[in-house]
Amino acid sequence: MVITTTGFSAQARFTGKAWGVEDLRIAEYPGPIGIHDADQIARNVESVLFDGIIRGLTSEAGAPGTGSKSGRYDQRDVVCIGTADEVNRHFAAQEWTDGLPVVPPTIARVEQFLKFTTRAHDEVIAVLPSANLCATPWNVAVNAVMAGCRPEHMPLMIAAVEALGDERCSLANLGSTSGIFPYALINGPIVKQLGIEHGAQLVSRGPNPAIGRAIGLIVRNIAGFRPGTSYMGTFGYPLAFTLAEAEEGTPWEPFHVQQGYDRNASTVTIGVTNNWGASPAAYDTPDQSGAETALQLLAREITHKTRLFNFPASGPDAETVMITLLISPSVARALAAAGYTREDVIRQVYEKARMPLREFDWVLKYTAIARTTARERAEAGIYPKAFMGAPDDIVQVLSSPDLLSVVVCGDPHRNRIMVLEGGHTRPTTKPITLPSNWDELLANSSK
Amino acid sequence: MEKLEVVSPAGFSAVKISGAAHRINDLNGKTVGEIWNGVFKGDLTFPMIRKRLKEKYPGVKIIPYTEFYHLPGSDIPQQQRELARQLVATAWQKGCDALITGNGA
Numbered sequence: 001m002v003i004t005t006t007g008f009s010a011q012a013r014f015t016g017k018a019w020g021v022e023d024l025r026i027a028e029y030p031g032p033i034g035i036h037d038a039d040q041i042a043r044n045v046e047s048v049l050f051d052g053i054i055r056g057l058t059s060e061a062g063a064p065g066t067g068s069k070s071g072r073y074d075q076r077d078v079v080c081i082g083t084a085d086e087v088n089r090h091f092a093a094q095e096w097t098d099g100l101p102v103v104p105p106t107i108a109r110v111e112q113f114l115k116f117t118t119r120a121h122d123e124v125i126a127v128l129p130s131a132n133l134c135a136t137p138w139n140v141a142v143n144a145v146m147a148g149c150r151p152e153h154m155p156l157m158i159a160a161v162e163a164l165g166d167e168r169c170s171l172a173n174l175g176s177t178s179g180i181f182p183y184a185l186i187n188g189p190i191v192k193q194l195g196i197e198h199g200a201q202l203v204s205r206g207p208n209p210a211i212g213r214a215i216g217l218i219v220r221n222i223a224g225f226r227p228g229t230s231y232m233g234t235f236g237y238p239l240a241f242t243l244a245e246a247e248e249g250t251p252w253e254p255f256h257v258q259q260g261y262d263r264n265a266s267t268v269t270i271g272v273t274n275n276w277g278a279s280p281a282a283y284d285t286p287d288q289s290g291a292e293t294a295l296q297l298l299a300r301e302i303t304h305k306t307r308l309f310n311f312p313a314s315g316p317d318a319e320t321v322m323i324t325l326l327i328s329p330s331v332a333r334a335l336a337a338a339g340y341t342r343e344d345v346i347r348q349v350y351e352k353a354r355m356p357l358r359e360f361d362w363v364l365k366y367t368a369i370a371r372t373t374a375r376e377r378a379e380a381g382i383y384p385k386a387f388m389g390a391p392d393d394i395v396q397v398l399s400s401p402d403l404l405s406v407v408v409c410g411d412p413h414r415n416r417i418m419v420l421e422g423g424h425t426r427p428t429t430k431p432i433t434l435p436s437n438w439d440e441l442l443a444n445s446s447k
Numbered sequence: 448m449e450k451l452e453v454v455s456p457a458g459f460s461a462v463k464i465s466g467a468a469h470r471i472n473d474l475n476g477k478t479v480g481e482i483w484n485g486v487f488k489g490d491l492t493f494p495m496i497r498k499r500l501k502e503k504y505p506g507v508k509i510i511p512y513t514e515f516y517h518l519p520g521s522d523i524p525q526q527q528r529e530l531a532r533q534l535v536a537t538a539w540q541k542g543c544d545a546l547i548t549g550n551g552a
Contacts, residue, residue, distance in 0.1 A: 001545070001546070001547055001548070002547075002548050002549065002551060003492070003547065003548065003549025003550050003551065004549070004550070004551040004552065005487070005550060005551065005552035007552075008551050008552050011551070012551055016467075017464065018462065019462065020462045020463055020464055020465055021464075021465065021466070021467055022464050022465065022466055022467075023466055023467050024467060025467055025470075029492070029549075029550060029552075032552070033487050033488050033492075033550060033552060034487060034488070034552070036488075038491055041488060041491050041492060041495070042495055045492055045495045045496060045499070046495075046499070049492070049496070050495075050496060050499050053496060053500075053547060054503070056470075057470060057471060057474065057479070057545050057547070058470050058471060058472055058473075058474065059470055060469065060470050061466070061467060061470075073455075073459055075454065075455070076454060077454065077455070078452045078453065078454060079453060079454060079455045080452075080453050081450055081451070081452050081453075082450060082451065083448040083449065083450065083451070084448075084449075084451065087451055087453050091453075091456075096455075096456050096457065104451045104453045105453050105454055105456065106451055106452060106453055106454075107452065107454060110454060124461075127461040128458065129524075131458065131460075132460065132461050132462050133457070133458025133459060133460055133461065134458050134459050134460075134461050135458055136458075139455075139456060139457065139458055142454055142455065142456040143456045146456060167523075167524045167525060170522055170523060170524055172524065173522045177552075217456065221456040221457050221458065222456075222457070222458035223458075224458070414552075
């Protein structure tokens with residue numbers, strides 16, 4: 001039997017089923033154990049977990065499994081008949097969409113895509129973890145249609161699915177709470193043939209967004225990664241994106257040649273990026289609570305941001321800095337229990353975000369656009385006078401607590417924080433004005 | 448408005464589904480193994496669970512997690528399968544009737 005923590009039992013059941021066990025027995029520890037101290041853990045084991053373990057070890061789940069069950073269905077079966085809006089509502093209810101409207105996958109549209117592959121429509125291209133579901137040209141085409149791809153994207157999509165199913169890709173690990181999501185890298189002549197963007201703003205232009213979205217939908221619908229069940233990123237997932245290498249602009253051999261392919265071969269590479277925050281865990285630090293760890297971690301994250309060189313600046317010549325601290329509800333509760341208000345958190349992070357002047361000087365020297373030293377900026381009144389100190393002096397990197405905002409959001413059962421760095425703008429809030437018949441309009445809008 | 452007939456984007460299962468093993472009514476005289484992968488404070492929870500199991504079932508034998516591999520394992524599927532095989536082999540070798548694994552978070 002398996003011990004999980006709150007919010008992760010569905011993932012355990014899902015994983016059990018993916019590996020053939022329908023009724024995995026689970027005992028759930030209440031809450032984010034990472035920020036619970038030994039006393040709280042003892043109370044939770046005694047009051048909740050232990051009884052669950054005994055039930056899991058000694059009580060039958062109900063009817064035993066049936067031995068085997070075929071999940072195969074006729075892929076041409078019509079699952080919904082309706083207008084585009086109705087289709088989208090049905091697909092959203094089935095969790096088949098990424099939250100955005102999809103192009104309805106009619107049989108005629110899917111068949112247009114299938115003209116661009118010689119593979120049999122029901123051939124199993126790959127078995128994709130973590131759900132261990134079969135990918136075929138048919139269901140790959142369905143997802144590509146939904147994403148807004150074009151039929152000629154099919155060969156690329158099939159190669160992408162082969163990459164997703166390759167053990168090197170280790171797709172089963174994608175469900176981590178750190179929020180890992182895929183991207184596609186395209187190389188070779190197909191980049192030009194399909195007009196895939198490889199230059200300025202590449203992820204936002206041309207067919208790149210649709211291709212990335214299709215891969216995200218395949219990860220959802222065929223690999224089975226559903227937010228909250230098996231895709232556990234604390235703050236969720238942006239849409240998967242697509243890169244193409246600027247092969248004519250690179251002084252080196254293209255990426256795919258480095259991987260052993262001919263320069264004239266067209267390839268797709270699946271990579272992942274892990275963009276969502278750190279996980280404060282007061283683990284081997286009995287001297288420090290989860291709340292203290294979270295504050296230290298938020299401050300530490302700030303000292304690693306890209307435009308750190310602007311953070312100490314103030315006055316009319318300073319660039320605007322905006323830093324948003326995302327704090328999951330469990331971490332917020334730990335902070336509140338330790339006596340911190342939202343304002344206290346901001347003040348504490350402001351106070352703790354410090355680093356040696358020597359390290360800050362390196363940041364300024366090699367990452368700032370303008371070539372001035374910290375001393376010169378301090379003499380000009382842009383930085384505080386502390387930046388005129390000795391290299392080993394510790395300097396405070398934020399000019400003001402006003403640069404910081406705190407937003408509580410994300411998985412209530414996970415201890416995670418995220419520092420969103422922004423600049424050239426300020427948090428700007430306006431009231432939303434509702435029409436007087438708002439309730440009536442709202443009630444009718446879903447009909 | 449045009450009515451559209453659409454098909455499913457879902458994959459279909461590649462595995463045979465079966466039930467979990469039968470449970471053990473009385474843990475007295477049985478051997479229970481602890482499997483921990485080195486994260487999420489199993490080193491705190493398992494000793495507490497062990498103590499309570501022995502109080503409730505004086506005849507139960509516990510194989511602590513320290514007698515199994517108990518570090519965070521590889522994220523490479525082949526290595527994960529090999530580790531799972533080793534854990535099962537160790538459990539059989541030590542005569543385990545049941546295993547408790549955790550902590551999943």
